Amino acid sequence: MAETTSFNKTFAIGGDLTVNRMGFGAMRITGEGIWGPPKDRDEAIRVLEKTIELGINFIDTADSYGPNISEELIAEALYPYPKDLVIATKGGLTRTGPNVWPINADPAYLERALEGSLKRLKQDSIDLYQLHRVDPNVSYEKTLEFLQRAQEEGLVKHIGLSEVSIDQIQKAQEYFEVVSVQNKYSVDFRTKWEEELKFCEKQNMAFIPWNPINAGNVGAINKLQQIGDKYDASAHQIALSWLLHHSPNILLIPGTSKVKHLEENYRAATIALSEEDMNELNSIKQSEK
Numbered sequence: 001m002a003e004t005t006s007f008n009k010t011f012a013i014g015g016d017l018t019v020n021r022m023g024f025g026a027m028r029i030t031g032e033g034i035w036g037p038p039k040d041r042d043e044a045i046r047v048l049e050k051t052i053e054l055g056i057n058f059i060d061t062a063d064s065y066g067p068n069i070s071e072e073l074i075a076e077a078l079y080p081y082p083k084d085l086v087i088a089t090k091g092g093l094t095r096t097g098p099n100v101w102p103i104n105a106d107p108a109y110l111e112r113a114l115e116g117s118l119k120r121l122k123q124d125s126i127d128l129y130q131l132h133r134v135d136p137n138v139s140y141e142k143t144l145e146f147l148q149r150a151q152e153e154g155l156v157k158h159i160g161l162s163e164v165s166i167d168q169i170q171k172a173q174e175y176f177e178v179v180s181v182q183n184k185y186s187v188d189f190r191t192k193w194e195e196e197l198k199f200c201e202k203q204n205m206a207f208i209p210w211n212p213i214n215a216g217n218v219g220a221i222n223k224l225q226q227i228g229d230k231y232d233a234s235a236h237q238i239a240l241s242w243l244l245h246h247s248p249n250i251l252l253i254p255g256t257s258k259v260k261h262l263e264e265n266y267r268a269a270t271i272a273l274s275e276e277d278m279n280e281l282n283s284i285k286q287s288e289k
Helices: 041-054 069-078 107-121 140-152 166-173 194-203 218-230 235-246 259-270 275-282
Strands: 010-013 017-020 058-060 086-091 126-131 156-162 178-182
Touching: 041 069, 041 259, 069 107, 086 107, 107 126, 107 140, 126 140, 126 178, 140 156, 140 166, 156 166, 166 178, 166 194, 178 194, 218 235, 218 275, 235 259, 235 275
Parallel strands: 058 086, 086 126, 126 156, 156 178
Antiparallel strands: 010 017
């Protein structure tokens, strides 16, 4: 019998917000192109309600999802929130149309974005507020100063960053404790950010991959499905399971607008991959996109 690996089921964000490592990303409960309301609003509400039933207690969203729609639906479906539910949201991207994401991390804009998120989520303070992108047209120091002030004023409890390098993380650490990093990362796209993941492990920061499977990498899909067949699992489930095994600091936020898919994603947290299969997955050729 092949020797199996194991992984911790929970992680404490910032040392005090303990969440199950299989969370939920609330981007896809909006319309096509992450724009406007969902096609099936009732199903979107059911998806959110089902997250709680499954024991998911970490939900990741952003003011730009919809925009505003995702946060509004979360509050409608789940408020008043369970005591152990951690809602993370983000600011720093604006929306001008479907699949269009201009960056704006100007402090004045972020202030309005944070006020809007607090109002929509019906909260006095955001558990985890994440800078959605570093803005090349705005002083990074000014952005960090705003986040520092927001935390000092109690509007946010913890602060995270997205799509950042180690240098950018360390710069932010001069202003506040960085508790999470959300970068694009998957079994077939990890070379670019592997050092950042290792840095997060050493610093005990959460690492939250977005786009956890690169669907364009056909070779990876085939390898994932070959291994999935051993576990009666899909390629997507194996990709998620690999992430949980790969690092104890990884939190997963797969998203969907269907209850069926939510349940399928959640099952990935129950798959115990063998060392042999982990080695096989580690050998997957890396995509550059």
